[in-house]
Amino acid sequence: MNYWPLAGIAIVVLGFALRFNPLLVVVSAALATGVLAGFDLVAVIEALGKAFNDNRYISVTWIILPVIGLLERYGLQQRARAVIEGMRGATMGKLLVAYLAFRQLASALGMKDIGGHPQAVRPLVAPMAEAAAVKTHGDLSEDARDEVKAMAAATDNVGLFFGEDIFFAIASILLIQGVFEAAGYPLTPLELSVWAIPTAICAFVIHAGRILAFDRRLGRAGK
Amino acid sequence: MITYEWLYVLAGAGFAVWAALSAKDRRWGNAAFWGLLAASFLLGSHLSDLANGGLVLAMVAIAGLGGLKRSDPPTTSPAQRQAFAAQLGNRLFLPALVVPLTAVAGTLLYNYTPFGETGLFEARRETLILFGVGVVAALAGAMVWLRPPLMAPAEEGRRLLDSIGWAAILPQMLAALGAVFALAGVGEIIGGVAQGIISEGSVFLTVVVFALGMAMFTMIMGNAFAAFPVMAAAIGIPLLIGEYGGNPAVIGAVGMLAGFCGTLLTPMAANFNIVPAALLELKDENGVIRQQIGTAVPLWACNVVIIYVGGFWLWN
Numbered sequence: 001m002n003y004w005p006l007a008g009i010a011i012v013v014l015g016f017a018l019r020f021n022p023l024l025v026v027v028s029a030a031l032a033t034g035v036l037a038g039f040d041l042v043a044v045i046e047a048l049g050k051a052f053n054d055n056r057y058i059s060v061t062w063i064i065l066p067v068i069g070l071l072e073r074y075g076l077q078q079r080a081r082a083v084i085e086g087m088r089g090a091t092m093g094k095l096l097v098a099y100l101a102f103r104q105l106a107s108a109l110g111m112k113d114i115g116g117h118p119q120a121v122r123p124l125v126a127p128m129a130e131a132a133a134v135k136t137h138g139d140l141s142e143d144a145r146d147e148v149k150a151m152a153a154a155t156d157n158v159g160l161f162f163g164e165d166i167f168f169a170i171a172s173i174l175l176i177q178g179v180f181e182a183a184g185y186p187l188t189p190l191e192l193s194v195w196a197i198p199t200a201i202c203a204f205v206i207h208a209g210r211i212l213a214f215d216r217r218l219g220r221a222g223k
Numbered sequence: 224m225i226t227y228e229w230l231y232v233l234a235g236a237g238f239a240v241w242a243a244l245s246a247k248d249r250r251w252g253n254a255a256f257w258g259l260l261a262a263s264f265l266l267g268s269h270l271s272d273l274a275n276g277g278l279v280l281a282m283v284a285i286a287g288l289g290g291l292k293r294s295d296p297p298t299t300s301p302a303q304r305q306a307f308a309a310q311l312g313n314r315l316f317l318p319a320l321v322v323p324l325t326a327v328a329g330t331l332l333y334n335y336t337p338f339g340e341t342g343l344f345e346a347r348r349e350t351l352i353l354f355g356v357g358v359v360a361a362l363a364g365a366m367v368w369l370r371p372p373l374m375a376p377a378e379e380g381r382r383l384l385d386s387i388g389w390a391a392i393l394p395q396m397l398a399a400l401g402a403v404f405a406l407a408g409v410g411e412i413i414g415g416v417a418q419g420i421i422s423e424g425s426v427f428l429t430v431v432v433f434a435l436g437m438a439m440f441t442m443i444m445g446n447a448f449a450a451f452p453v454m455a456a457a458i459g460i461p462l463l464i465g466e467y468g469g470n471p472a473v474i475g476a477v478g479m480l481a482g483f484c485g486t487l488l489t490p491m492a493a494n495f496n497i498v499p500a501a502l503l504e505l506k507d508e509n510g511v512i513r514q515q516i517g518t519a520v521p522l523w524a525c526n527v528v529i530i531y532v533g534g535f536w537l538w539n
Contacts, residue, residue, distance in 0.1 A: 001412060001415065002412075003412060005404075005407040005408065005409050005412060006409065006412060006413070008400075008403075008404065008407070008409065009409070009453050009457075012400070012444070012449055012453060013440065013443055013444060013453075016443070016444035016445060016446055016449050016491075017443050017444060017445075017491065021286060021287045021389070022389075022390070022393055022446070022449065023282070023283045023286045023287065023389055023392070023393060023396055024283055024286070024287040026393070026396045026397060026399075026400050026449070027279065027280065027283045027396070029400060030399065030400045030403040033403055033404060033407045033409065034403055034406065034407055036407075037406075037407035037408060039406075039407075042273065044403070045273060045276035045277070045279075045280065046271075046272035046273050046276055047272070047276075047402070047403055047406055048276050048279055048399055048403060049271075049272045049273060049274065049275030049276025049277070049278065049279055050272040050275060050276075050402075051398070051399035051400075051401075051402035051403060052263070052275060052276075052278075052279045052395060052396065052399040053263065053267040053268070053270075053272075053275045054402070055395050055398040055399055055402075056227075056231055056234075056263065056264060056267060056395065057227055057230065057231075057351055058394050058395040058398055059234065059260070059264075059391060059392055059394070059395045060227075060230050060231070060233075060234045060351065060354075060355070061354075062234065062237070062384060062387075062391055063230075063233060063234050063237050063355065063358050064322060064354075064358050065379075065380040065383045065384055066237070066362055066376035066377060066379060066380035067318060067319065067322065067358055067361045067362050067365060067376070068319065068379075068383060069376065069378075069379025069380045069381075069382060069383045070318075070362070070365050070366075070369065070371060070375060070376045070379050070380075071315055071318060071319060071365065072304075072379065072383075073298055073299050073304070073371065073375060073379050074299070074304070074307040074308070074311060074315060074369055074371075075299075075304040075305065075306075075307040075308030075309075075311065075315060076308075076315050076316075076319070077304070078301075078304050078305050078307075078308035079308040079311070079312065079313065079315045079316070082308065082309075083313075109319070109320060109323050110319065110322055110323050111316070111319050113383075117495075117498060117499040117502055118502060121499060121502070121503070122499070122502045122503060126503055142506075143506075146503075146505045146506055146507065146510055147510070147514065149503045149505060149510075150500070150503070150505055150507075150510040150511045150513065150514040151514045152503075153499040153500070153503060153511045153514075154487075154511055154514040154515045154518070156499075157486075157487060157495050157496075157511070157515065158487070158515070158518055161480075161483040161486065161487070162480065162483065162522075165476065165479065165480060167323060168326065168327075168350055168351075168354075169322075169323075169326065169350075169351060169354045171393075171394035171448070172394070172447070172448060172451075172479055173476070174351075174394065174398075175394040175395075175397055175398050175448055175451060175452075175479075176451065176455075176475040176476060176478075176479055177475075178394075178395070178398030178399075178401065178402075179397075179398055179401035179402075179451060179452050179455050179456075179475075180455070180460070180471055180475055182398070182401055182402035182405050183401075183405050183410070183455070183456075183460045185460070185464065185471040186347065187471060187472050187475065188347050188350060189350050189351060190327070190330055190350050191472045192472050192475055192476040193476070195472055195473050195475075195476035195477055195529075195533065196476055196477075196480060198477075198525075198529050198533070199477060199480045199522070199525065199526055199529060202522055202525040202526075202529075203518070203522055206518050206521050206522055206525070207518045207522075210517050210518055
């Protein structure tokens with residue numbers, strides 16, 4: 001058997017790990033894989049062109065940008081901040097659990113860009129979580145403060161990652177659809193995205209439990 | 224009948240407008256890149272495979288040479304936005320909600336009522352087409368409601384698109400890579416090797432290897448999207464689906480999420496893990512990752528169970 005086409009996989013892995021431009025890496029890997037499998041270069045470029053063309057529906061999702069951009073022009077991000085600020089007064093645990101739910105729900109409804117580290121975590125969620133922890137547990141060591149802030153950032157990531165795939169018109173879902181369709185298994189976006197729901201529930205339960213346990217642990221350490 | 228071709232014309236028109244606005248702004252790299260993408264959307268179905276391949280290589284060359292720049296079209300000031308947000312309140316979320324509501328409600332109506340018998344939409348394509356309908360409806364509604372300058376949606380969209388840059392076509396490119404892998408028989412090669420290693424016929428062990436591979440490749444590459452065509456070609460499609468007859472939807476969707484668990488664990492995913500540590504001025508560069516380990520590891524195990532139960536038990 002000819003194992004050389006596997007070099008394409010090595011190119012993807014190394015190229016990403018070494019931080020080359022990902023588009024360049026992917027195309028190099030595709031060309032290498034095809035040539036090493038015994039096709040001539042023109043045939044591989046044709047295959048790549050056809051596959052790119054067949055998968056255009058993945059990039060169709062960007063047509064939503066004018067809607068989101070227009071809403072941002074009229075203060076969508078600011079309004080999202082006001083919602084987050086409305087959680088003020090809760091304990092650190094409750095605050096971060098509420099933010100986790102908000103981030104998961106908004107992402108599941110296709111608004112994955114409300115929230116995020118520069119827009120929400122740094123200006124709002126992290127300082128609010130820190131203030132709430134100090135209010136409940138008294139003054140905290142610098143390490144404990146760092147842990148609280150890091151937990152706020154972690155909560156944003158978990159909320160986004162395990163909410164966004166419930167929204168069907170998102171690149172990851174359509175990428176799965178494209179790869180499977182090319183292999184002869186046609187699926188619809190909704191068939192895929194409903195299967196993001198069980199993991200989303202697990203993510204909420206696990207991460208919310210950890211946030212609340214962390215809040216209790218800070219209380220014990222503070223006394 | 225409404226087909227994907229209609230969506231491609233809509234998206235192609237959008238990219239063409241963004242290319243024109245970039246050219247007006249003298250950002251020639253952006254103009255060329257979005258112009259080529261517009262050509263792919265508008266003409267791709269009528270071009271030869273080789274011409275489409277040429278389009279791909281040209282776009283990649285522009286991106287690889289750093290030809291794409293961020294843009295800052297005129298927009299409202301933070302103070303103005305604050306005032307609008309206070310005045311408009313939570314109604315601001317409504318236009319964004321129109322999009323998923325149209326698509327999901329429309330899909331359900333189309334599949335479970337006589338509406339489906341009209342054959343209005345290309346088979347199995349209704350959700351994404353209805354997503355397009357939802358976008359047009361949301362945009363029209365927002366224009367009537369907010370009365371912005373006529374070019375505001377295009378300019379605001381360009382601001383967001385240019386902040387995404389070449390990454391906008393990375394998922395599409397990775398799907399194309401998956402197709403080339405399939406053509407070159409990568410799946411059969413790895414499937415043959417893996418079958419020799421993974422003990423004969425153990426579905427559960429194969430699920431573990433698949434989910435572990437997704438997480439590990441994602442950690443090395445910092446990107447679950449890139450890991451997906453690799454692991455799908457290697458194990459997901461040839462073994463889990465082909466050999467053991469698992470449910471493709473579960474294996475695909477939850478396999479990707481197993482990769483996302485890897486994203487939580489790697490400094491390679493800098494935007495999510497390292498940049499926030501810097502933004503928050505943490506002493507420990509890996510502080511965010513440390514807080515994520517306790518969620519990522521058990522959640523990964525949940526994904527293994529979900530694939531095994533949902534993909535095999537409930538399916539067969």
